[in-house]
Amino acid sequence: MISTREPHDDRAFARALHECAEAGTPAYILGGGTLQGIGDAPLPESVAISTRALSEIIAYDPRDLTIGVAGGCNLARLSTTLANEGQFVPLDAPQPSRATVGGTLAAGWLGPRRASYGRSRDLVIGTTAALVDGTLARAGGMVVKNVTGYDLSKVYIGSLGTLGAIVRANFKTLPLPAAFRVAIAPLPENSRERAIEHLATLEVEPTCELVVRGFRDALPFAQGVDGTLFVVFEGSAALVERATRALRSALGAAGVAETKIVDVGARDAFARMLDAYIAPIEGRSITLRSLGLPSASVELDAAIRKALESHAVLVDSIIDGRCGDVISRLFVDGAIESAELRATLAAAVSAARSASPGATVLARAVPNDGIASWGTRPIALEAMHELKRRFDPSSILARGRFVGGI
Amino acid sequence: MSAVIERLRDALGDSVKTEPEDLASYAFDAYSEERLPTAAVIPRDAREAAIAVRIAHECGEPIVPRGAGTGLCGGAVPTQGGIVISFARLNRILELDLRNRRARVGPGLINLDLSRAVTGSGLFYAPDPSSQKISTIGGNVATNAGGPHCLSYGTTTNHVLGLEYIDREGRVVRVSQDDAGYDLTGAFVGSEGTLGIITSVDVRLMRLPEAVRVCVAAFGDVESASEAVSAIIGAGIVPIALEIMDKLITTAVEAHFHAGYPKDAGAVLLVEIAGVIDDMDAGEAAIARIARDFGALSWRCASSAAERDALWAARKGAAGAIGRIAPNYYIQDCCVPRTKLPQVIHAIDDIARRYKLPVGNVFHAGDGNLHPLLIFDRRDARQVQAVVEAGTEILSTCIDLGGTISGEHGIGYEKRESLSRVFNSDDLAAMQRLREVFDPARLFNPDKIFPSGASCGEVRAPLPLAG
Numbered sequence: 001m002i003s004t005r006e007p008h009d010d011r012a013f014a015r016a017l018h019e020c021a022e023a024g025t026p027a028y029i030l031g032g033g034t035l036q037g038i039g040d041a042p043l044p045e046s047v048a049i050s051t052r053a054l055s056e057i058i059a060y061d062p063r064d065l066t067i068g069v070a071g072g073c074n075l076a077r078l079s080t081t082l083a084n085e086g087q088f089v090p091l092d093a094p095q096p097s098r099a100t101v102g103g104t105l106a107a108g109w110l111g112p113r114r115a116s117y118g119r120s121r122d123l124v125i126g127t128t129a130a131l132v133d134g135t136l137a138r139a140g141g142m143v144v145k146n147v148t149g150y151d152l153s154k155v156y157i158g159s160l161g162t163l164g165a166i167v168r169a170n171f172k173t174l175p176l177p178a179a180f181r182v183a184i185a186p187l188p189e190n191s192r193e194r195a196i197e198h199l200a201t202l203e204v205e206p207t208c209e210l211v212v213r214g215f216r217d218a219l220p221f222a223q224g225v226d227g228t229l230f231v232v233f234e235g236s237a238a239l240v241e242r243a244t245r246a247l248r249s250a251l252g253a254a255g256v257a258e259t260k261i262v263d264v265g266a267r268d269a270f271a272r273m274l275d276a277y278i279a280p281i282e283g284r285s286i287t288l289r290s291l292g293l294p295s296a297s298v299e300l301d302a303a304i305r306k307a308l309e310s311h312a313v314l315v316d317s318i319i320d321g322r323c324g325d326v327i328s329r330l331f332v333d334g335a336i337e338s339a340e341l342r343a344t345l346a347a348a349v350s351a352a353r354s355a356s357p358g359a360t361v362l363a364r365a366v367p368n369d370g371i372a373s374w375g376t377r378p379i380a381l382e383a384m385h386e387l388k389r390r391f392d393p394s395s396i397l398a399r400g401r402f403v404g405g406i
Numbered sequence: 407m408s409a410v411i412e413r414l415r416d417a418l419g420d421s422v423k424t425e426p427e428d429l430a431s432y433a434f435d436a437y438s439e440e441r442l443p444t445a446a447v448i449p450r451d452a453r454e455a456a457i458a459v460r461i462a463h464e465c466g467e468p469i470v471p472r473g474a475g476t477g478l479c480g481g482a483v484p485t486q487g488g489i490v491i492s493f494a495r496l497n498r499i500l501e502l503d504l505r506n507r508r509a510r511v512g513p514g515l516i517n518l519d520l521s522r523a524v525t526g527s528g529l530f531y532a533p534d535p536s537s538q539k540i541s542t543i544g545g546n547v548a549t550n551a552g553g554p555h556c557l558s559y560g561t562t563t564n565h566v567l568g569l570e571y572i573d574r575e576g577r578v579v580r581v582s583q584d585d586a587g588y589d590l591t592g593a594f595v596g597s598e599g600t601l602g603i604i605t606s607v608d609v610r611l612m613r614l615p616e617a618v619r620v621c622v623a624a625f626g627d628v629e630s631a632s633e634a635v636s637a638i639i640g641a642g643i644v645p646i647a648l649e650i651m652d653k654l655i656t657t658a659v660e661a662h663f664h665a666g667y668p669k670d671a672g673a674v675l676l677v678e679i680a681g682v683i684d685d686m687d688a689g690e691a692a693i694a695r696i697a698r699d700f701g702a703l704s705w706r707c708a709s710s711a712a713e714r715d716a717l718w719a720a721r722k723g724a725a726g727a728i729g730r731i732a733p734n735y736y737i738q739d740c741c742v743p744r745t746k747l748p749q750v751i752h753a754i755d756d757i758a759r760r761y762k763l764p765v766g767n768v769f770h771a772g773d774g775n776l777h778p779l780l781i782f783d784r785r786d787a788r789q790v791q792a793v794v795e796a797g798t799e800i801l802s803t804c805i806d807l808g809g810t811i812s813g814e815h816g817i818g819y820e821k822r823e824s825l826s827r828v829f830n831s832d833d834l835a836a837m838q839r840l841r842e843v844f845d846p847a848r849l850f851n852p853d854k855i856f857p858s859g860a861s862c863g864e865v866r867a868p869l870p871l872a873g
Contacts, residue, residue, distance in 0.1 A: 063640030064743045086642050108589075119583070121592060122564045129836070137836035138829060143741040145561055145773045145813035147550045147596045148828055149855060150837040154563070154592025163588075175642035203616060204682060238684040291584045293506045324506070360586060378585040383573070383843055387588055390839040403586040 004030065004048040010070070010128065010136055010167040016049050017165065018134030020396050028398040029161040031103025032074060034095045037278060037287070037363035038107050039160050039373050039401035046399075051102050054167055057081050059142065066125065066142050068170040071102025087173040090117040094275045102166040108158025110289075111274070113232070115322040116207040117174065120157060126170035127153040129163070132392050136167070144172050155387070162402045163391040177234040182262040182269045183247055184231075186224030187211070191255045195229060196298065196321055198250035204243035206231035206322070210273070211298075214316030215329070218276035227319075229256070232270060277318070277327055280365030285331035286345050287363040290356035294324040301326045303355035313348040327362070328352060338366075346371045374403040410465040410489070411445050417457050422447050432472060432490040437480035437820055443470065443490040450495050452570065452578055452605035459603055460576025462489040468852050471599040473514065473545025476537045478737055479818025481549065481598050485853040491603055493544050499523055500606060507611040508567060513544020513604050520609070529611040532559035535814065536722040544604050550596030552814030554721070557772040558646040558680070561814065563595040565610045571602035574845060582608065593840060598816050599851035601844040615680035618646075619690055620714040623702040624671035628652045628755075628767055631673040632747040634700035635771040638693055639744045645693065647678040648772030649721055655768040655779070658727040665720035666713065668704060675702070675771070676721055724768045725779070733783040735766075736793050738800050742809030744774045753803045754778045761792040775813035776804070802827070817855045826857050 007013040020027040030048040051072030059068035062085035069078055075096035082088050092111025093104045105120055126140030139152035156166050187195055212219055213227040233243040248259050262269050292300045297319045305315055318327040330348045332341055349371050353359050361373040381404045388406045414422045423446040434440035449455040462469045468488030475482050484490050493514030501510040504527050517538040520531040534553035535541055552561045568582030568591050581590040594601055625631040631650050651674050656667045667674050679689045694705045708714040728735050742750045758765035766779040782789040801811045801824055811824050
C-alpha cells in the first residue's frame with residue numbers, strides 16, 4: 001500500500017525521513033511526479049514523502065541575480081517570479097506547472113539549451129538536503145563563486161532521491177533576453193545532413209537546435225520527409241534578426257525552402273516541445289534518452305532506428321544537434337494488450353540499447369512496466385554504492401530505482 | 407632507507423626523488439607553511455601515478471598532489487610529510503575534438519597552453535585564473551579555480567565534463583557527467599586533492615565571441631565603483647568581466663606595466679563585453695550610462711587588441727606588481743552577494759584602518775569576489791599579528807553579509823579552521839560522508855579543507871603569505 005506524507009517544513013521533512021529510516025520503512029521523495037518514468041520503479045509498499053508543502057520562494061533579491069527556493073516550488077512559479085524581474089533560470093523541464101525544482105534537480109534533467117546555458121547542475125549555487133539521519137545539510141551558498149568544502153549539490157543533483165531530499169536550491173539567475181524566436185523548417189527528402197552541416201557554420205548559434213521526426217504533439221502540422229528543424233534564437237532584437245537571415249540563407253543553400261518564424265507564442269512552442277520529451281502515447285510507449293557527441297547524433301539516431309527495424313514499434317525521435325542527445329519514443333500501434341505490449345516494448349528497448357548502451361528511460365506510458373531504466377554500468381559503480389551506504393545505510397530511499405540496483 | 411622509499415624506487419626508478427635538495431621544491435606553495443615530503447614522485451603516466459598511490463597507501467603515507475604550486479592556501483604543502491605526486495610530466499593535450507568542442511588533457515598542462523593550442527580554431531578554454539600562465543589544469547580543478555571571466559562563463563566546475571582518477575587502491579577510474587549514476591565529476595572538482603589523484607581531465611571548449619570590447623572607467627573611490635557594479639548587475643546586465651582596482655593597486659600596476667589605467671583615480675573599473683558586433687555599441691552605452699550615474703569620472707575603450715591585452719596583462723599581474731613595492735603582502739579571497747559589495751568594501755577599509763595596515767583592493771567585482779591585499783613587513787611581529795587578525799575579521803564580515811570564505815582559491819590548510827564558521831556540524835558531517843567513500847584512512851592530502859578534530863571550533867591563526 002502506498003501512503004503519502006506531506007511534512008510542513010524542511011525540519012519536519014528530515015524528521016519524516018529519519019522516522020522511516022528508524023522503522024526500516026522504504027520511502028521515496030515525491031515532487032510533482034512528472035519524471036517518475038526515470039529510474040526503475042519504487043517498491044509498491046514505499047511511503048511517498050511529498051515536497052508539496054515546501055513551495056515557497058525563500059530568498060530573492062533580483063539585484064543579486066540569485067534566488068533561493070524550496071524544493072517543492074514548481075517551475076512555473078519559479079519562472080513567473082523571475083520573469084516579473086526580467087530574469088530566468090533555464091532548467092527547461094517538461095510540465096513546469098507540475099514539475100518541482102527539487103524533483104527536476106534530483107532527476108538530473110537535461111534540457112536542450114544546456115550547450116548555451118549549462119546543465120541544471122551548473123545553475124545551482126547551493127542546496128539544503130534533508131537526510132535520513134534527520135539532519136539538514138547545506139552545501140554551497142548564495143554567492144556565485146564558492147570553493148568552501150565539498151560541492152555536495154552536484155552529488156544530490158541527478159541522484160534520483162537516493163541520498164536525501166533537496167529541500168532548498170539556490171540558483172544563479174540570468175537576464176531574460178529581449179527577443180526569443182523559434183524557427184521551424186520542414187526538411188525535404190535527403191536534406192537533413194546538408195542542413196545540419198550548414199547550421200554548423202552559423203556565426204550566431206541557436207540556443208536550441210533540434211531535428212524532430214514525429215512528435216506530432218509538439219509539432220502538429222505538416223512535417224518534412226527528413227524531419228523538421230526546430231531552432232531557438234535568443235538575444236537582442238538585432239542579434240535575432242541577423243541570426244534568422246543567416247539561418248534562411250544556410251537552409252536555402254541546403255535545399256530547404258520553407259522556414260516558419262514564430263515570435264508570438266514562441267515560448268509556448270518551446271514549452272510544447274519540452275513537454276513532448278516525456279509525453280506518453282496512449283499507454284503504449286516508452287521514451288529513451290541517449291547521450292552522445294553532437295557530431296555523432298545523426299548516426300546514433302540512425303543506428304537506433306536500424307536496431308528497431310525488426311520490431312513492431314514505431315519511432316518518434318529528436319536529434320539534438322548542439323547537445324548530442326537523441327530522444328527516441330518507441331510505441332506500439334495496434335491491438336496487442338498488456339503482457340505482449342510490455343514484452344514488445346522491452347525487446348525494443350533492448351534493441352535500441354544495442355545501438356546506445358548508455359540510453360536511459362525518460363518516460364513510460366505504463367508505470368511499473370518492469371523495463372530496466374539504466375544502460376551501461378558506470379566504471380565507478382563501486383564508489384557509488386559506497387556513497388549510497390554512507391548517506392542511506394539501511395537503503396530505505398528509492399530502493400532499487402537507481403543505476404546498478406542502488 | 408624507509409620501506410616506502412625502497413618500494414617506490416623499486417617500482418618507479420628515477421621517477422622518485424628523495425634527496426633533500428630535490429625535495430625542497432616540493433615543500434611549499436604560495437602559502438607560508440612548509441615541510442619536506444618523504445619522497446616526491448613525478449610520474450610519466452597514469453600507470454606510474456597509480457603505482458605510487460598504491461604503495462603510499464599500503465605504507466600508510468600521506469599522498470599530496472601538486473600542480474604548479476601557485477595555490478595561496480597551502481593546499482599543496484605536505485603538512486604531514488608523505489609522498490608528493492607532481493604532475494609536471496603529465497602536461498600534454500591527450501585528445502582534441504574541435505568539432506565537439508572538447509579536449510582531454512593531462513592535469514599538469516598549463517592553463518593558458520590549452521587556449522594557445524587551439525588558437526585559430528575559433529575555440530578557447532574559458533576559466534582564466536590570473537595565474538593561468540603558470541598554474542595547471544589539475545590544480546585549477548582541485549580548487550575549482552575562477553578568474554575574471556567566470557562572471558559570464560562560470561568557474562572550472564562548469565567546464566569539466568569528466569575526469570580520470572586514481573583511487574586509494576591504485577585503480578584508474580574514469581567518470582563523466584554523461585555516465586549514469588552520481589555526478590562524481592562534480593564531486594571531485596574543488597575537492598582539493600582529498601578524494602583521489604586526478605590523472606586526466608575532459609574539458610569543454612567554448613566558441614570565441616565574435617566581438618569583444620574592453621573599457622575602463624575612473625571613479626573617485628572604491629565605494630562608488632562598487633555601487634556602479636552592483637547597479638550594472640542589478641540592471642540585469644552581465645558583461646563577461648567586471649573588475650575593480652583601487653588607487654594603490656593601479657599605481658603599482660601602472661609603474662610596472664604602463665597599460666594606460668588612469669593613475670589619479672581612486673578606483674578603476676575594468677569592463678569587458680562580448681558577443682556579436684551588432685550588440686557592442688548598445689551594450690557599452692548601457693554600462694557607461696550606469697557608470698556615469700554612479701560617479702564615473704571618465705570612460706574609455708581600448709581601441710586595439712594590443713591595448714586590450716595590455717589592460718588585461720596589467721590586471722592579471724596586479725599581485726606581482728604589488729610584490730615589487732611592498733615588503734610583504736597577504737591576499738584574502740572571499741565572496742559576498744553582489745548587492746553587499748559597497749558594504750563589504752567599506753568594512754574592509756575600516757578593518758585595515760583599525761589595524762593600521764595599508765590595504766589594496768583588486769577584485770572580481772561582478773561576482774562579488776573580493777581580494778583585499780594587506781601590506782605588512784613580516785620582520786615586525788606586531789604587523790604579522792595584525793594581518794592575521796584583520797584577515798580573520800574580513801572573513802567574518804563576509805560570512806555575516808551572507809557570503810563565504812573562499813570564492814576561487816579554496817580552503818587548503820590556511821582556512822580550514824574557519825570552515826566551521828560557514829557550515830555547522832551537520833553540513834560538515836555530510837561532506838565527511840563523501841570523503842569516507844574515497845579516503846577513509848585520511849591519506850589523500852590530509853590537513854586540508856576540514857577543521858582538525860583536535861582544535862575543532864577554535865580558529866587557528868593563519869601565517870600570512872610572504873610577498
